[in-house]
Amino acid sequence: MYLLSDIIKTLENIAPLELAEKWDNVGLMIGSTSQEINKVLCALDINEEVIEEAIQNNAECIITHHPLFFKPIHQIDFETPKGRLIKKLICSNISVYAMHTNYDSVHGGINDLLCDKIGIVNTRVLHPTYIENVYKIAVYVPESHWEVVRQALVDHNICSIGHYKGCTFTSQGEGTFIPLEGSMPYLGETGRLEHVEERKIECVIREKNIRTVLDTIKQVHPYEEPAFDIYKLENMSKISGFGRYGQLEQELSIESFIIRLKKIFGLSYVRVTPFKNQTVKHIAICSGSGAEFIKSASKVAELYITGDLKFHEAQEACALGLTVIDIGHYASEHSAMKSLAAQMSAQLTGLEISCSQVDGETIKIQ
Numbered sequence: 001m002y003l004l005s006d007i008i009k010t011l012e013n014i015a016p017l018e019l020a021e022k023w024d025n026v027g028l029m030i031g032s033t034s035q036e037i038n039k040v041l042c043a044l045d046i047n048e049e050v051i052e053e054a055i056q057n058n059a060e061c062i063i064t065h066h067p068l069f070f071k072p073i074h075q076i077d078f079e080t081p082k083g084r085l086i087k088k089l090i091c092s093n094i095s096v097y098a099m100h101t102n103y104d105s106v107h108g109g110i111n112d113l114l115c116d117k118i119g120i121v122n123t124r125v126l127h128p129t130y131i132e133n134v135y136k137i138a139v140y141v142p143e144s145h146w147e148v149v150r151q152a153l154v155d156h157n158i159c160s161i162g163h164y165k166g167c168t169f170t171s172q173g174e175g176t177f178i179p180l181e182g183s184m185p186y187l188g189e190t191g192r193l194e195h196v197e198e199r200k201i202e203c204v205i206r207e208k209n210i211r212t213v214l215d216t217i218k219q220v221h222p223y224e225e226p227a228f229d230i231y232k233l234e235n236m237s238k239i240s241g242f243g244r245y246g247q248l249e250q251e252l253s254i255e256s257f258i259i260r261l262k263k264i265f266g267l268s269y270v271r272v273t274p275f276k277n278q279t280v281k282h283i284a285i286c287s288g289s290g291a292e293f294i295k296s297a298s299k300v301a302e303l304y305i306t307g308d309l310k311f312h313e314a315q316e317a318c319a320l321g322l323t324v325i326d327i328g329h330y331a332s333e334h335s336a337m338k339s340l341a342a343q344m345s346a347q348l349t350g351l352e353i354s355c356s357q358v359d360g361e362t363i364k365i366q
C-alpha cells in the first residue's frame with residue numbers, strides 16, 4: 001500500500017512538472033494526496049469506459065497522459081459529459097493524475113521511447129523547451145567527518161549521473177586556517193595557524209537541488225564555516241523538449257521502413273506524403289500532434305513521423321522536401337503508458353499497476 005503522495009513523488013521524478021508547457025495542465029486533477037492506493041490504472045485518456053474499468057479492477061487511481069482539465073471549469077454540471085465523469089470519479093473515490101507535455105519532453109519520456117521502438121539512434125531534441133544546468137560541488141571535510149557528510153549527500157539522493165545514484169569522488173589533502181576573534185572553531189585556537197587532514201568530496205548536482213545540498217552539508221559538517229565550491233558544468237546540461245531526431249543504424253528503402261513502422265505499431269495503414277528520396281536514414285519524430293515542427297524537422301531529417309497531419313501541413317512538408325508519415329495520435333502515444341507502468345513497477349514494489357484495455361483508438365477505418 002502507498003499513499004498517493006508517494007506515487008506522485010515517483011511520477012514527478014520520472015517527468016518533473018517544470019517540463020510541462022505553460023498552456024498545459026499536469027499533476028493531480030482529482031483526489032487527495034493522503035489517499036491510500038493499492039492499485040493503479042494507466043490510460044491515455046479518461047472516459048466513461050476507463051472509469052468503469054478502474055472500478056472493476058478496484059483501482060483507486062488513474063494515471064493519464066491527456067489531462068482531464070485543460071481549461072478552468074466554472075461549473076460542474078452533471079448533465080454534461082465532463083460533469084458526469086467528474087461525478088463518477090469522485091463518487092467512486094478514484095483519483096486522477098496527468099503527465100502530459102512533461103512526459104513528452106523529458107529524457108526517457110514518450111519521444112525517447114518511440115526512438116527506441118523504431119531504432120532511431122544518436123538522438124537529439126527537435127524543439128528544445130527547457131535547459132537544466134548541472135553543477136559540481138566540492139566540499140572540504142576533516143577526516144573525522146568525511147564519511148558522515150558523504151553519506152548524507154548519498155542519502156538525500158542528490159548526487160546522480162544518468163542511471164547511477166550515490167556518485168561521489170573523494171581526495172585527501174591538508175587544509176589550513178586561522179580562527180579569528182569571535183569565531184567558535186571546531187578545531188584550533190584563535191590566532192593560530194591550524195593544519196588539518198581533510199578530504200574533498202565532489203559530486204554532480206542538479207540546479208534545483210543546490211539549496212538541499214547546502215542545507216544537508218550545514219547539518220552534518222562539524223565546522224562553523226564549511227568550505228565548499230560550486231561550479232557550473234558545461235558538458236552535462238540537460239536539454240528537454242518536443243520531438244527527437246537521429247538516424248537509423250542502416251539506410252532503408254522508404255517502402256521497407258513503412259512496413260517496419262506498421263509492424264512496430266500494429267497498424268494496418270499509415271498516411272504518407274510524397275517522398276523525394278527512395279531511401280531513409282535521418283528521421284525526426286514527435287508524438288501526438290507534431291505538425292508545428294515540420295519546418296524544424298525538414299532541417300535535420302528527410303522523414304518526419306508524427307500524428308494528426310492536416311492537408312495544408314502536408315503541403316508545407318512537400319514544399320520543404322520533407323516526407324511525413326502520420327501514424328496517428330493514438331498510436332504515437334499509447335505504448336508509452338505501458339512503459340510508464342513498467343517504470344513505476346520497478347520503483348513502487350508491491351503496487352499493482354495495469355494498463356487500460358479500453359482506451360483504444362477512437363477513429364475507425366470503415
Ligand SMILES: [Zn+2]
Nearest residue numbers: 288289329333
Ligand atoms: Zn496526445
